[in-house]
Amino acid sequence: MTDIRPPFGPEDVEILERETPFQGFFRLDTLTLRHRLYQGGWSGPIRRELFVRHRAAAVLPYDADNGLILLVEQFRVGALEWRDSPWCLELIAGLADKDGESAADLIRREAVEEGGLTLGEMLPVTRYMPSPGGTNERLEVFLGQADLSQAGGYFGQADEGEDIRALTVPVDDIPALLDSGRMDNAASIIALQWLLLHRERIDARWRRR
Structure with a gap:
């Protein structure tokens, strides 16, 4: 098998x-750096902007008994100017902006806030x-066990500007949903394909009957 491990590490970047230049809820850093080259030596100084974000996590709740996700x-501001609607269909997700909060704990909290759900086992x-070319964002994705027989409705933290609609979809409809193009963010596509x-x-x- 071809060795695909990179030949360099953090010590090969100066x-x-x-x-x-900007510090708000997110942070923008400007770095001037140099790094080792594949064919020997070092690069010249390179200037890069880095969008600094908290770690993030997302979950696809799944009810195996009822065949539902x-x-x-x-509303997503990033979809405002190029999509037919800036209201995006996606996974429950959030940022790990609380000290000491694990990705699993974050997801359980977000499931309550965004979907009114108490999750069971998470895989x-x-x-x-x-997008490592411009941000340090890292996203961890889970599948969460849930009872979705009575799920759905409107949720979100009003003081955080959230207005969220939660809806259930038959798991058998996932292929058609993927083909529709409505699921156009990476975490959602990955989770749906993984479940298939x-x-x-x-x-x-997970089935109890």
Whole structure:
């Protein structure tokens, strides 16, 4: 098998200067750096902007007994100028902005706030960096066991500007949902495809009847 491990590590990058021109809920850093080159030596100084974010986590609630998943829909400013609607269908998600809060604890809290759900077992799906060329954001994705027989409605923290619609979708509709193009964010696509791949195993584990 081809060795795909990178030949370099953090010690092969030298930060020459770091500035923070903006600090709000998020932070923007400007770094001047240099790094080792594949063919030897070092690069010249390179200037890069880095969007600094808290760790994030997301969950796809799944009811194996009733064959349902739960998704949430809310306004997203990043979708305002290029999408037919800036109200996006996605997973329950949040930022780990509380000291000492694990990704699992964050997701359980967000499930209550965004969907009125108490989650059972949670299974890790993946963790990834959405856009490492410009942000340090890291996202951890889970599948969460839930009773969705009475789920759905309107949720969110009004003091945080949240206005969220939670809705259930039959798990058998996932292929059509993916084909529709409405699920156009990476975490949601990854979680839905993962559930399709592993549904038989998950159903055997979570079904009570």
